[in-house]
Amino acid sequence: MQRVQERVNEDFSNEKISRWTRKGAVRRSLSLGTVIQYALLFILIVFTFFVIVVMVSMSLRPSVLIYADFWHLIPWPITLSNYQASVFPLAMPLVRTLFETFASILGVLVLSCPMAYAFARITFPGRRLLFGMVLVVLMIPGIILLTPNFILANQLGLRGSLWGLIVYNIAGGLPLAIFLLTTFLRSQPEEMFFAARIDGASDIHILWYISIPLASSTLVTIGIMNFLGFYSDLIWPSLMLSQNNNTLMMALQQFNPVTNQFANRPDLGAQTAGYVVATIPQLIVFIIAMKYYIQGIMSSSVKA
Incomplete structure (x- = not known):
């Protein structure tokens, strides 16, 4: 004991x-x-x-x-009139922005998957050169390309069209998406793809049944990153679209209601209500996909 x-x-x-x-x-x-x-x-x-x-x-x-009393942070009495004044003028720009954003994201994902698979798993002449060109485009700041892109959009007749904005969004989002997906697919075991080829799977089957499911977290990450960029973009839509076909950010810039009190000063309550309405879709998307966003960031960076 x-x-x-x-x-x-x-x-x-x-x-x-x-x-x-x-x-x-x-x-x-x-x-x-x-x-x-x-x-x-x-x-x-x-x-x-x-x-x-x-x-x-x-x-x-x-x-x-x-x-x-600007610094009185506790809202009392609470009023919803600010949202009534801001929701209706911003409703159609919000719908157009969501349509343009999700259509652009869909185009980026659909086009980047086969391109990244080709760079990662198919050997063809000029593969390194083409991938190097993708990296060069990725390194160029987007603001530098505004003038040549604007001239090209004029020549192609894409100005004033929401579809023209979608085309340019897809072109702008592809380089980063191709880089992230290629990096991820190259980090996967070669034996898995070799075994699929032995079983008779073609490149299309390998892409659809193996590569895309494996890269689901990376695809979500690409989708969120592009959503935040396309949704909040102001400069390029202002150059491409007219005032009658504006996006949400353009509408917020033009949304300037005034109040009759205090010598027609801007209606700060209605303006901030518009900003809250514009922020809600971003919060919803990020909260829903946050788990996959973090997984995609880790799989695309650490494994690289």
Whole structure:
């Protein structure tokens, strides 16, 4: 019995020493640089949520009270009149933006899958050269291409058409999508594709039944990244579309209601309500696909 008690005491002491060692290792691992990173991230998160709280609070308050006391963040009395004033003018631009965004994403995904598979799993002359050209296009800032793209759109008669905007969105989203998918497919075991070929599977079957299911997380990541870019784009739609065929960001820029109080100043309540309405689709998409977005980022970067 005494030996058992001694063994228990020894195990307890070893457990305490191990626990203290782990605590000491954790404390040592928290270097000054790590603490600064966490502090900066915390400040960024607080600032981001503060901006969101201010925006939502302003959207639920009458503009008279906003001008009277801007920093009163608790909305009381709550009013929904701001949303009534903003939803109807922004409804059609929102529908056009969602249609244009999802059509562009579909085009990017449909075209990038066979292209990436060809770069990753098919040997053909000029493969490295073509993939290098894709990387070169990816490195060029989009703002530099605005002028040549605008001239080309004029010559092709694509200006003023929503489909013309969709075509350019697809062309702009393809390089990054091809790069991410190619990197992912190259990281997969060669034996799996070799076994499929032995079983008689063609490249189309391998692409549809093996490559696309494996790359589902990467495809979701590409979809979300393009959704955020296409949905919030303002410069290129302003150059391509007319005011009667505007997108949501264009409509928000032009949405400038005024209030008769305070000498016809802008109606801040209705404006911020419009910003809240514009933010909701982005939040919904990101919340639904956040899990797959993180998986896709990890599979496309760490495995590379």
